Amino acid sequence: MTEQEYLYWLVHIQGIGAVTIKKLYTYFESFREIWKAGEQELSASKCLRGGQIQALLSGKEKIEANRREYEKLKEQGIRFVTFLDVEYPKRLLPLYDSPAALFVKGKIPKDDMPSVAIVGARDCTEYGRDAAGFLARMLAKEGLSIISGLALGIDAAAHKGALDAAGETFAVLGCGINICYPRENYALYSTLEKEGGIFAEYPLGTKPEAGNFPQRNRIISGLADAVIIIEAKEKSGSLITADLALEQGREVFALPGRINDPLSKGCNRLIQNGAAILLDPGEVLELFGLNYKRKLTLGKISEKRLEKKENLLYSFLDSRPKHLDEIRDGCGLEVSECMEGLLRLELLGIVHGLGNQYYCRKL
């Protein structure tokens, strides 16, 4: 049996995390030795608490089952990449709590290619979604890998933006790699399998429990050279990612927002505490010494193309979604006229219809 297979067994032991595995490896210098070790040797290592030793010893008999599972990984298109392997992302190695091994579907980010993580609220606004998609698109086009967490909202928008630009994008899951969570993102999950990469630290079949996600976030920030936070409430998982990123020495960018907007509170606070303020994708590119040539053309739709009514409607909209009633009162048009004009604007790609009769400008 290879070292990898022994490690595969070890990651399945409950209560033994990445840090403990590393300590054990330093002491025993081989995973095979860890498996062979008896109770006395294990306690002599001073790496484990009583419960952990018991878990390890009682888990020994499962090694056969683990081995069979390991052999089947390939059929499922899953790779088990350990820190002993060459493909293991170099960015993770120096981290104090780097995962001993990762389950991988699809590609692995290249070590010499700059990468950024884009994370933010699940329950985001249309503006946030636009911003995430736009940034991911622009950065991916310049050759940056986009890392995120396959969550709803900002994460999904970032993945999609990168895919739109035919760039590299990678997702880190907080559950077993064979589970798509949330289910709504199944289409994205299966695209990432083929065109990007998916990572998970947890054994197959691990349920997406709340406690897994902060752990997962250290891998997101670890895989990236810089982290962009888009829309975070005051207490949010994205801020955990930002903290971890700072600990790991990554650059943190935050998208500023209105002071009364609960979804911008976290970002604004980050900026106050010294995070870089993100106004333009060029600022991220500068970090990597890349030049951003294109001028920013946000919101500069040539309004001359629009008909009178559509122009009226468009000029009334902004990035905050407005209800049809408000738009109608503001423009003085009939309800059905508004609906027609807004749908046309939507087809032109400059307005978002949220579906529930709210509308806002596209970024």
Next chain:
Amino acid sequence: MFAKINCMYLQGLYGCPVSVEADVSDGLPGYALVGYLASEVREAEDRVRTAIRNLGLSLPPKKVTINLSPADIRKEGTGFDLAIAAAVLTAYGVFAEERVRGAVFMGELGLDGRVKGIPGVLAMAEAAGGFGFSRIFLSKENVREAAAIEGIGLVEVSDLKSMADMLTGCTPVREYIRGSENVAERDGTAYEEDFSEINGQPLLRRAAEVAVCGMHNLLLIGPAGSGKTMVARRMPTIMPALEPKECIEISKIYSVAHLLTDKEPLVKKRPFRAPHHTISPQALAGGGSRPRPGEISLATGGILFLDELPEMGRAAMETLRQPLEERKVTISRVQGSFCYPAGFQLVAAMNPCRCGYYPDLGRCRCTPSDRKRYLGRISRPLLDRIDICAEAAPVTYSEVAGIGENESSAVIRARIETARRRQRERFRGLGILCNGEMRGSHVRRFCRLGHVESCFMKEVFNELQLSARMYDRVLKVARTAADLDGKERIGIRHLSEAVSYVRVREKYWGGVL
């Protein structure tokens, strides 16, 4: 002596004739009531005997046998009292047989001889006319209700004494003279509410207008206090005025459910039924060992309003499915199957999430999965039967303060009546009345799009990623919008409007649930 008296009995919404046979003979004195009777019918013996004694008549003690025929149908209710009394008195020879021939008796008796009203008189009077009976003896409470049926004489009897006087020949039989309750003089504008009381909410107003015009079921989504209930409550006021025939049909249901009163003998307004969300499936569809009409039948010709739809029980929600398709409901019980009409228009209202603040993310405390769970309580098949969804915006200051002129119900109703006429013309001979009832084949026949319009639709569906099953729904609603606009050809504006209503469902219930 033997006597036979006619009476009517209610089977669902239809009256069927029952004859009360009485025989008075020598033997051990006493009453015997037979004919598969429920206990309240059996108790008629005591009511009848006492009421006759209190007439001041002393009948000789004899063996009295009473049979209600056909004897194999279970009989329930107190409506046989008057007929039993008439049968006994005729059998004793108090009433002359030729005077009771061809007459129907219906009413409950008090011990003092007073005649009381019973449910279902309208339906039974209609049936009695159909079976060729010439006159009905009935209580004062019921007479105005029965007067809606032409072609049968009505005799109002306040107590057994006055009936006895007429049938013994002491006083002439006086038939009731029909007056103002004639259905032709209906007055369809007698609603207490009016659309002019709603300030602002242009989208809800428009959605309600389109929904009523094409009989599309409507779902209103919005935060608490945004006027969903207010709009729904006023929807009957913009429906076309009741036709006399409709009025009788609706009144029959109310009559059977015992909801008509002496003061309001007929239903002259379009019904608005708003059952509480805790309602049971039986109360909604109709229930009881002899099923009484449920809320869906009582809403026939009008609006069934279900507020707080996600809070409603799953079973109750599912009972709506079949009636929404078939416009009637069949309830089977031990006593047989009963079919009640269920031609209602469904209007449902709900909050967008449990806390009610979504899409205001500053105030909404629900997580996306909370919202998904909340929305998931609504059954998909029910959603499939709802064409129009409209989201209400939170009310603004000017709306609360009542600034601005509002259109009245009468103006909107006039527009709807014109558009309904177009629809009637279109569907003549097809068995449907409104755009909302169109099936797939009708949609393809009546909702043809021009070249420009079909290109537009293709673009919309691709761009907005609407599922193909929404296509027919968009066309149906667009047809109604065009009818309201007075256009035979469906234009871009009509399609845009329809898309706007239909895609709300995609927003909330699209994708994986």
